[in-house]
Amino acid sequence: MRKIGVVSLAALAAAVALVASGCGADRAGQPAAKAAEKRCPAHALAGWQRLANRIHAPVYCPTWMPDPFDGVIGGQWNTINSVSPDRSYLIGFIWLEAGSGELHVNLRGYPARTRIPTCVDVNTVNGITRRTNIPCFSDPTSHLHVAGIDATVYTANQDADRWHVLYAWRHGGSLYTLSQHVAVPLTYQKVVADLDHMLRSLVLVRPSS
Amino acid sequence: MRLTRRRLLAGAAAGAVGAGAGIYELVDHLASSPARPVAVRRPREQHLLEGVETITDDGVEVLVPPLHHRVVTAKVRPGTDLRSAQAELERRLAGLDRRFEPTPAGLGVTVAWGLPYFRHLVPAAARTHLPVDLRATRERHRPVSALLDAVRFPSDPHDTVLEDNDLAVLLRSDDAGHVDEGAKALFDGFDALGQTSVRRGFVGGGFSGRQSLPKQMAVAAGVAGAELIPDGSQLFLGFTSTQRAAMGHGRIANLETLGYARDPHGYFRGGTTMHLSHVREDLEGWYLNFDFSQRVSTAFRPDLHSVRPNAQTVAQAPRDVSSERQVERTYHRFGAIGHSAAIQTSSRLKQRHVGPDGTVYEAGAAIPLRADFNTLDNPFAWSSQPTRDGMSRSPAAGVHFLVFNPTSDDFHRNRLAMDGVLPDGTKLRFPPGSRGQGFNSVLKTTHRQNFIVPPREHRSFPLAELA
Numbered sequence: 001m002r003k004i005g006v007v008s009l010a011a012l013a014a015a016v017a018l019v020a021s022g023c024g025a026d027r028a029g030q031p032a033a034k035a036a037e038k039r040c041p042a043h044a045l046a047g048w049q050r051l052a053n054r055i056h057a058p059v060y061c062p063t064w065m066p067d068p069f070d071g072v073i074g075g076q077w078n079t080i081n082s083v084s085p086d087r088s089y090l091i092g093f094i095w096l097e098a099g100s101g102e103l104h105v106n107l108r109g110y111p112a113r114t115r116i117p118t119c120v121d122v123n124t125v126n127g128i129t130r131r132t133n134i135p136c137f138s139d140p141t142s143h144l145h146v147a148g149i150d151a152t153v154y155t156a157n158q159d160a161d162r163w164h165v166l167y168a169w170r171h172g173g174s175l176y177t178l179s180q181h182v183a184v185p186l187t188y189q190k191v192v193a194d195l196d197h198m199l200r201s202l203v204l205v206r207p208s209s
Numbered sequence: 210m211r212l213t214r215r216r217l218l219a220g221a222a223a224g225a226v227g228a229g230a231g232i233y234e235l236v237d238h239l240a241s242s243p244a245r246p247v248a249v250r251r252p253r254e255q256h257l258l259e260g261v262e263t264i265t266d267d268g269v270e271v272l273v274p275p276l277h278h279r280v281v282t283a284k285v286r287p288g289t290d291l292r293s294a295q296a297e298l299e300r301r302l303a304g305l306d307r308r309f310e311p312t313p314a315g316l317g318v319t320v321a322w323g324l325p326y327f328r329h330l331v332p333a334a335a336r337t338h339l340p341v342d343l344r345a346t347r348e349r350h351r352p353v354s355a356l357l358d359a360v361r362f363p364s365d366p367h368d369t370v371l372e373d374n375d376l377a378v379l380l381r382s383d384d385a386g387h388v389d390e391g392a393k394a395l396f397d398g399f400d401a402l403g404q405t406s407v408r409r410g411f412v413g414g415g416f417s418g419r420q421s422l423p424k425q426m427a428v429a430a431g432v433a434g435a436e437l438i439p440d441g442s443q444l445f446l447g448f449t450s451t452q453r454a455a456m457g458h459g460r461i462a463n464l465e466t467l468g469y470a471r472d473p474h475g476y477f478r479g480g481t482t483m484h485l486s487h488v489r490e491d492l493e494g495w496y497l498n499f500d501f502s503q504r505v506s507t508a509f510r511p512d513l514h515s516v517r518p519n520a521q522t523v524a525q526a527p528r529d530v531s532s533e534r535q536v537e538r539t540y541h542r543f544g545a546i547g548h549s550a551a552i553q554t555s556s557r558l559k560q561r562h563v564g565p566d567g568t569v570y571e572a573g574a575a576i577p578l579r580a581d582f583n584t585l586d587n588p589f590a591w592s593s594q595p596t597r598d599g600m601s602r603s604p605a606a607g608v609h610f611l612v613f614n615p616t617s618d619d620f621h622r623n624r625l626a627m628d629g630v631l632p633d634g635t636k637l638r639f640p641p642g643s644r645g646q647g648f649n650s651v652l653k654t655t656h657r658q659n660f661i662v663p664p665r666e667h668r669s670f671p672l673a674e675l676a
Contacts (some may be wrong), residue, residue, distance in 0.1 A: 121503075125544035125645050126638055138500030141437075155437055156500035163497050182497055188436045 047073030052207040055087040057111035064201035069093045087111045104181035119158035239425040253479035255319045260312030267522040270453040275313035275381040278582040280408040282374040294401035295670035316387040319379040320668045321483045321660030326375035334672035340470040345618040355470040357617035359657035363628045364649040372658035407591040410584035415441030423583045430604040434492030449522040457578035462613040466564045469615045479664030481613045484620045487588045490606045491651040510547030527573025540637045548647030555622040555632045578613040588655045617659040
């Protein structure tokens, strides 16, 4: 079933942000030297650094996100901040306006593992519930190489990434993902553009302790 | 300057309107016609198209349907002199026959007539000449016509429009210009017929390794989820629907072939019935919510594990056909029934049958002959009742579902099976829109109507000469 609250203006903020924030300068073709200058924004660094320290592994800090997101863990739009016993994490940013729409971006990391995790598909028919193990990320449709990241694009994803387009890549023996929700009037193309932009903006934050 | 939400929406709406208005102009630029065999005869059956090429895709024989399709529905204007109109329509149809061979390279023309025509314009002759569905009559202990009013099925929305057109004309060709010419030749300046809708669409074009026509058209129109359609896909939902084994062969869908109908005077011998519906398709829901293996399970059957990743043509030969018990078992095991598996319980021959012309149809052979095509109509390209029909100028992914069955009741049985109501009376219950119920969770039917397709010699205002 479609995610709750996903209605006509969902992710409108993303479209507004792309135009309004003037962030076009670091789109495709960005010089490598400029990419190397990227820093996790000062107002967001502390949260990402705490996360890296907590899981004892590098994490990716987004230096650009669709408006109104600011990439601050613990900030106004960060509604999911979850670390599992296996040290995998899910950081989610959600903007939701009743009757208007939703914008949703997830960043995940799975330290010391590169296999695609397994999710449970739950199907209840006439009171009988069936659970089936399925890959959390399916239907790889393309690959892209951006700012040193080799990402695979997955279009059929589960759990918090359901109805999202998801980019997954491996770094240092760990699996990382970035995903965004597709909802009207934000098109698949627009979501991919947002993801491309965010992927190019990622900065690795290493544990300091 | 920040882009306001209102400005963004206004821009999106303007883009959508523009795409909707002119999108079909792209169709001839996007597709080139495949080479076609030459027709050698014009069959008695209007619904059969000659010269349809067969290719092999993923080791499965596939029929290559015409690229371009149009359906024009109409009502007979009050006060029409039926015999004059009969002669005039036949004159126009014969003109098209002389001009185009009945193949995809030429033009296929099928004229079908709805119950309102028979009830209101030729009621007495209809009572004595319309075929009777013997199987349905036997089961319901009352006379059941081979041509029935359309009904809403369990998975249909409550507001599905059950239409009341007098006739529908199906035009199909690899050349969109031929379809245009056909529509003009039949309807322009013909006062007896008032058009009620025009439905346009396309199918195929991807077997040669190119991007298919549905994919190109959907992307050009900017419909949601268009980019997710596999490049060579024959239809929006990603699977090939015209494989030879899944399509009714020869005259199997004729009224008389399987003995389902009794044609009291033989007037409709060589005819069939046709169901026409428009169904919206949620492409994002299909491709973002179902991974490939789930799409295979949903489109075919839940226990199908041997399909090559990203395959578009999946074997549906007689040996692959599911029985009621198999469908019931998958329902209890997986909480799901596959679209094809469920329909096969009623759409395939239970036993070998020899037709009146001596043709042998083996057990497991498909009975319905589909002629469905994708569309960007929302729901139609044009309607005489835009409010009732919910007309929108924004393009939307959908299918004009068109199928020929021996009787209307036979189609109803197939469609009920799709909803889990099997021919033996077994009812496999699902919540509305359940993923387990095949395609239903991503489909929404907006319109339905049944028609009868007379044989070629009675295609124009049937029974008018007896009225």
